[in-house]
Amino acid sequence: xxxxxxxxxxxxxxxxxxxxxxxxxxxxxxxxxxxxxxxxxxxxxxxxxxxxxxxxxxxxxxxxxxxxxxxxxxxxxxxxxxxxxxxxxxxxxxxxxxxxxxxxxxxxxxxxxxxxxxxxxxxxxxxxxxxxxxxxxxxxxxxxxxxxxxxxxxxxxxxxxxxxxxxxxxxxxxxxxxxxxxxxxxxxxxxxxxxxxxxxxxxxxxxxxxxxxxxxxxxxxxxxxxxxxxx
Ligand code: DX5
Ligand code: ZN
Numbered sequence: 001x002x003x004x005x006x007x008x009x010x011x012x013x014x015x016x017x018x019x020x021x022x023x024x025x026x027x028x029x030x031x032x033x034x035x036x037x038x039x040x041x042x043x044x045x046x047x048x049x050x051x052x053x054x055x056x057x058x059x060x061x062x063x064x065x066x067x068x069x070x071x072x073x074x075x076x077x078x079x080x081x082x083x084x085x086x087x088x089x090x091x092x093x094x095x096x097x098x099x100x101x102x103x104x105x106x107x108x109x110x111x112x113x114x115x116x117x118x119x120x121x122x123x124x125x126x127x128x129x130x131x132x133x134x135x136x137x138x139x140x141x142x143x144x145x146x147x148x149x150x151x152x153x154x155x156x157x158x159x160x161x162x163x164x165x166x167x168x169x170x171x172x173x174x175x176x177x178x179x180x181x182x183x184x185x186x187x188x189x190x191x192x193x194x195x196x197x198x199x200x201x202x203x204x205x206x207x208x209x210x211x212x213x214x215x216x217x218x219x220x221x222x223x224x225x226x227x228x229x230x231x
Pocket of ligand 1: 021153188189207208209
């Protein structure tokens with residue numbers, strides 16, 4: 001029997017494959033491969049062509065993946081790289097998202113947007129671009145936040161190099177956050193960066209091109225999960 005999505009917590013140590021680098025001609029089966037390998041968090045990157053230059057996908061793709069992900073007892077972790085994300089929360093939540101991350105740089109109404117995410121029945125998360133100080137989360141860290149996302153590359157593209165300054169930033173962010181708030185990292189995560197970024201304090205590791213760009217997504221997922229000491 002499948003476990004329910006409710007068994008996945010954002011404070012657990014997990015590796016979250018990002019579908020940005022998946023084969024969209026066979027998205028369902030590509031995602032099924034990493035679910036079969038043990039992935040329980042599937043990361044979906046929504047981009048609007050304004051907050052970041054590329055345009056990707058939105059609620060339609062979340063909805064298309066919802067059954068296959070939830071039937072495996074996994075969750076859909078939506079990363080919204082869009083301006084004024086509060087205008088899209090109801091659609092994304094209604095499509096089947098379990099956690100939604102908004103960028104603090106994308107709206108003047110971060111607290112409002114986080115509350116709207118919870119009101120829609122999802123876990124609420126806020127992301128910081130590499131140049132954004134961790135203090136941008138200080139006034140929502142205790143109370144409004146279920147997870148923080150520290151970008152370890154500039155948002156918008158897969159397969160970029162990990163920014164080394166991120167190790168120190170993640171450690172400072174972990175110290176700022178209460179224990180019940182998860183800490184996700186996104187960008188340039190692979191076998192070699194996974195262990196050190198966990199040591200720095202991250203527990204949720206997004207990985208796109210390393211997994212879906214490989215010839216063996218399941219094996220690569222297991223290798224990164226092992227390097228991270230993840231379930
Ligand atoms: C980039 C996205 C990432 C992307 C990471 O803006 O937010 O989730 O898929 O890709 P990799 O793991 O290739 O750096
Ligand atoms: Zn992402």
